[in-house]
Amino acid sequence: MVDLAEAMQTLEVELQEVERALSAPDATADHERFKQLSRRYAELQPTITLYHDYQAVARDRDEAQAMLGEAENEEMREFLVQELETARLRAAALEEQILLALVPRDPMEDKPAIIEIRAGTGGDEAALFARDLFTMYARLAERRGWKTEVLSLSEAEKGGIKEIVFKVEAPGAYGILELESGVHRVQRVPETESQGRIHTSAATVAVLPEVEDVDVEIDPSDLTVEVFRAGGPGGQHMQKNETAVRITHAPTGMSVVASSERSQLQNRERAMSVLRARLYERQRREQEEAVAATRRMQIGSGDRSEKIRTYNFPQDRLTDHRAGLTLHNLPALMNGELEELIAALDGYREKQRLANLMEETG
Numbered sequence: 001m002v003d004l005a006e007a008m009q010t011l012e013v014e015l016q017e018v019e020r021a022l023s024a025p026d027a028t029a030d031h032e033r034f035k036q037l038s039r040r041y042a043e044l045q046p047t048i049t050l051y052h053d054y055q056a057v058a059r060d061r062d063e064a065q066a067m068l069g070e071a072e073n074e075e076m077r078e079f080l081v082q083e084l085e086t087a088r089l090r091a092a093a094l095e096e097q098i099l100l101a102l103v104p105r106d107p108m109e110d111k112p113a114i115i116e117i118r119a120g121t122g123g124d125e126a127a128l129f130a131r132d133l134f135t136m137y138a139r140l141a142e143r144r145g146w147k148t149e150v151l152s153l154s155e156a157e158k159g160g161i162k163e164i165v166f167k168v169e170a171p172g173a174y175g176i177l178e179l180e181s182g183v184h185r186v187q188r189v190p191e192t193e194s195q196g197r198i199h200t201s202a203a204t205v206a207v208l209p210e211v212e213d214v215d216v217e218i219d220p221s222d223l224t225v226e227v228f229r230a231g232g233p234g235g236q237h238m239q240k241n242e243t244a245v246r247i248t249h250a251p252t253g254m255s256v257v258a259s260s261e262r263s264q265l266q267n268r269e270r271a272m273s274v275l276r277a278r279l280y281e282r283q284r285r286e287q288e289e290a291v292a293a294t295r296r297m298q299i300g301s302g303d304r305s306e307k308i309r310t311y312n313f314p315q316d317r318l319t320d321h322r323a324g325l326t327l328h329n330l331p332a333l334m335n336g337e338l339e340e341l342i343a344a345l346d347g348y349r350e351k352q353r354l355a356n357l358m359e360e361t362g
Helices: 004-023 031-070 074-102 125-142 171-181 264-295 330-334 339-361
Strands: 115-120 147-155 161-167 182-188 199-207 222-228 243-249 256-259 307-312 319-321 325-328
Touching: 004 031, 031 074, 115 125, 115 171, 115 243, 115 264, 125 147, 125 161, 125 171, 125 182, 125 199, 125 330, 147 256, 147 264, 161 171, 171 199, 171 339, 182 264, 199 264, 243 264, 256 264, 319 330, 319 339, 325 339
Parallel strands: 182 307
Antiparallel strands: 115 161, 115 199, 147 161, 182 199, 222 243, 243 256, 307 319, 319 325
16 A cells, blocks of 8 residues: 555655755756756645545544544534544545555656557448548547647548548547547447448547657667658659658568658658657556556557447447447537546546556555
8 A cells, every 4th residue: 555644755855855956046047957947846736635535534534533532412413423534535635646546657648649550340320430530530639729730631532531530639649539449349330331331431540749868769770661652542742752761660660651741851850740649658558568468458558459349339439448438419519529438538548547656556
C-alpha cells in the first residue's frame, strides 16, 4: 500500500523548495527554468490542498469515532453515527483523488497526436467506415479549434479509405485521444446492400504522440529514402514530378509514405514525423512489456488485438467495451460530439492507473 503521509510529506518539502526558487530575486533570469518551476508548482499545489482537506476530514472522523464511544443517549449516538459515516465517505473520496494525483503523468500526454486509420475486415464497407471515423475525428478537432493535417492517404473504391495518416496539431491532443487506439467495429446495412442485410466490418485506429528528434534517436544510416510520383485513384491525378517519399527503417522494417504535399522536402519531413512517432510507440511498448507483461493494459500501449468499441447503426448505439458505456444518437457522435465519451474514458483511465499504482505498491 502507498504510505500517504510519507508521500505527501515528500511533496510538501518539494513544494517549499519550488516556492523558494520562484520567489528568489533572480527567478526569472532563466526563462526556461522559471517555466518548469511554475509548471511544477501548478501540479503540486492542488494535491497539497487536497491532502490538507483530507487531514481535516480525517480529524473530524476520528473525533466522531471517539465521541461515539462516550455517547450516553440514543439520539446523540444516531447523530454521531451519521457524522462518522459522512466523514468516512468524504475521507475515502479525498484519498482516492490524492492517490490519482500521485500517479506519474505520461509527459507525452501534452503532445500533438498522429492518428492512423486503416480499413480492416469487411471490404468496401470497412473502407467506408474508415472514412467515417476520419470524419468523426476531424469534426471533433474542428469543434475544439484544433488544426488537422493529412500526411498520407490511400483511397479505396466507392469513396472509402484504405489508410489515412493525419496529424492533430494541438497541445494535449494525444492525451485526450490516446484511448481511441484499437479496433472499432461497425454493424450496419451498407449503402450497396439491396436486401437490407446488416454487415459487420472493422477499422483499426492507432493514436501516437508526435515526438521530437530528442525523444527518439534515429541513425541516418539505418534509413532508406525512396521518391516516386504521387497519384490519386486510378492514376488520374498523377504528378509529373517525383514528390512522394517512402522512408524505410532497416532495423525494424518500418516503412512510412508521405504524399500529401507537392514538395519532396515537405513530404520527407512528414514521413520522418510519422516514423519517429511509430518508433517511440514501439520503444515504449517494449518497455511496458518488460516491466509489466502480465498486466499490460491497452491504454497507452498501442495494443489493438481486441475490439474496443462497437457502432451499431440499426440500434442507434455506440458501446465502448472498456468504459462499459453505451450512448445513443449515432449521427451526433459520428459528427464529432464525443465529449461524454471522452469524459467516461478519462475516468476509466484514472481507475486503471489507480489500480496499477495499488498493485505496484501493495
